[in-house]
Amino acid sequence: MNFQVEFLSFFVIQVDGKDGQGGKTYKHYATMDDYDYEESDVKKFLDGEFARISKRKVEKNPSTEQAPTKIGRFIVEPEHDLSSNPNFNMFARLRAAGDKEDFKNACDDLVRMYLDTSAVRGGALIVVQAVMNTHSDDPFIFVLKCDFEPKIARISESSLISEVEMAISARNMKSIMYPHMIEEGMLDEWELKIHQSSHARYFEDFLKFVTYEQSMPEIVNEHVLSFVQDYVETKWPDTENEERQREERDLELWASSEKRDLQEKWEPVQVVEAAQRIVELKPEIEIRFKLDDTTVRGLLSDFGGKLHIAKLHDRYALIIEGDSFTFDKGFSPIELLQPEAFADVAERLLQKKEAESEEAQFI
Numbered sequence: 308m309n310f311q312v313e314f315l316s317f318f319v320i321q322v323d324g325k326d327g328q329g330g331k332t333y334k335h336y337a338t339m340d341d342y343d344y345e346e347s348d349v350k351k352f353l354d355g356e357f358a359r360i361s362k363r364k365v366e367k368n369p370s371t372e373q374a375p376t377k378i379g380r381f382i383v384e385p386e387h388d389l390s391s392n393p394n395f396n397m398f399a400r401l402r403a404a405g406d407k408e409d410f411k412n413a414c415d416d417l418v419r420m421y422l423d424t425s426a427v428r429g430g431a432l433i434v435v436q437a438v439m440n441t442h443s444d445d446p447f448i449f450v451l452k453c454d455f456e457p458k459i460a461r462i463s464e465s466s467l468i469s470e471v472e473m474a475i476s477a478r479n480m481k482s483i484m485y486p487h488m489i490e491e492g493m494l495d496e497w498e499l500k501i502h503q504s505s506h507a508r509y510f511e512d513f514l515k516f517v518t519y520e521q522s523m524p525e526i527v528n529e530h531v532l533s534f535v536q537d538y539v540e541t542k543w544p545d546t547e548n549e550e551r552q553r554e555e556r557d558l559e560l561w562a563s564s565e566k567r568d569l570q571e572k573w574e575p576v577q578v579v580e581a582a583q584r585i586v587e588l589k590p591e592i593e594i595r596f597k598l599d600d601t602t603v604r605g606l607l608s609d610f611g612g613k614l615h616i617a618k619l620h621d622r623y624a625l626i627i628e629g630d631s632f633t634f635d636k637g638f639s640p641i642e643l644l645q646p647e648a649f650a651d652v653a654e655r656l657l658q659k660k661e662a663e664s665e666e667a668q669f670i
Contacts, residue, residue, distance in 0.1 A: 308491060310357040310437040312344045313446060314407060316414040318432045320422065331422045333432070338411040349433075357437055357449060360482045365500055368589070369522045376502045378487055379517035389497065394516040398485045398499070401436060402446045410436060417450070424513045430454040442492040450483040452509065483510055523592060527585055532562060534581045538573070569616070569623070579611035598625050620660040 316338040323330045337343075344350055365376045381392040389395045397417055404410035414434045421432065435449040480502075487498035499517065501510040511519070521529075535558055543551030561567055573581075586592060586608045594607045594614075603625065605614055615626040634642050 308358045308361060308439065309441065310361075310447070311341065311440055312339075312350075312435055312437045313341055314404060314410040314436040315339045315344055315349060316411055316434045317349065318414070318418050318434075320418070320427065320429055320432055322427055322429045331427060333418050333422060335411065335415070338407045338414070340407055353433070353435075353451075356451070356480065356482075357435070357447075360449065360484050360500075360502065361447075361488055363500070363502060367520045368526060370524075370593075372522045372524050374522060375504060376500065377511075377519050379499050379501055379511075379514060379519050380497055381499075382516050382518050392516050394514050398448050401434065401448045402485075404436060410434075421513050424509055426507070426512075427509070428454045439492075445486075445494065447488075448483075448485045450510075452481040454479065479504070481507070481509060483514075523589055526588065527592065530585055530588075531581070534584075535562075538577075575611060582607050582610050598623060601625075603627075619656055624656065 317336045318333050319336060320331065320333045337347075339347060339349070363376055365378055366374070367378050369377065381389055381395045383389060383391050390399075397413075397420070400413045401410065401417070404413050417434060418432060421427065431451075431453045433449075433451040433453075435451070436446050437449060438444055438446050481504065482502045483499060484501075485499040486494045486496045487500045489495055499514075501514075503510050511517075539551060539554055539558070543554070545551065561570060590608060592607050593604060594610065595602070595604045597603070603614075605627070613628045615628075617624045617626060632642075
């Protein structure tokens with residue numbers, strides 16, 4: 308997957324103070340066409356980056372809320388087209404630029420907008436128009452941001468990259484690619500792809516008229532809360548019912564807690580039905596929880612089939628069914644075990660409580 312650079316503009320952003328709270332300025336160092344780029348040190352620095360960015364895997368509904376790579380979609384009002392979106396127009400102008408001067412002017416506007424982003428850090432901002440000649444002449448726009456430490460970064464007009472290559476690194480490069488390439492040769496002009504550090508939101512703050520799909524955890528949370536609300540309304544149709552109001556307060560506290568206990572409200576069949584509706588959205592969705600100090604990680608679809616939670620007197624028991632065990636590095640005597648019959652283990656656990664009660668009587 309080879310990209311040919313048509314135009315490239317290189318800027319340096321300087322920020323006074325920490326966390327982008329001071330004055331923000333930028334300086335334009337160079338705008339190049341394809342001939343300039345082929346002879347420049349920038350080419351050595353960016354070699355392979357465009358292909359890496361385009362091939363980077365991304366999901367519309369990420370598996371985590373803090374996914375570093377996301378697909379964004381331009382926001383438009385009903386019955387309006389893409390030209391009503393300011394962010395789209397910015398990229399469209401960059402794509403339409405036919406000479407260095409037009410491209411540099413379009414980049415200037417982009418950089419000024421970027422400086423209004425919260426928590427902007429000093430660094431190099433590179434804007435590129437490139438094409439994939441193997442498929443079509445439709446241009447792509449890449450916006451690349453490399454942070455650097457100003458105390459060690461020295462940039463001169465005569466040597467654009469060689470002075471700063473110890474201060475900036477492509478390894479931590481943040482990027483925007485527009486349009487999003489769904490698969491090689493298939494583009495969606497409504498979408499772009501961003502990549503940024505999971506703790507930073509540079510590009511999401513910058514692109515104010517772009518929306519992002521919810522992550523799977525967010526979608527699951529919404530579904531579970533919807534199931535809970537249906538449960539409450541079905542059980543207590545009267546909104547003035549004191550028991551319903553108490554239940555709603557309890558569930559609100561439960562939903563807002565970082566660490567939650569087993570609620571013991573629904574029958575297993577209700578939980579399996581609710582889980583199945585979520586699994587239909589994403590079959591491979593995971594479930595994670597801890598029973599005392601033991602961490603369990605599996606598939607939500609396994610609950611009720613291979614994974615069971617039971618009450619054992621006043622404690623809990625977790626039953627996991629499977630065909631084979633796999634142990635990681637580091638030997639354990641458990642690996643030598645000849646397993647007991649399940650009925651024998653169940654009987655022993657049931658008798659354990661009785662034995663503990665008898666011992667307590669003699670203390």
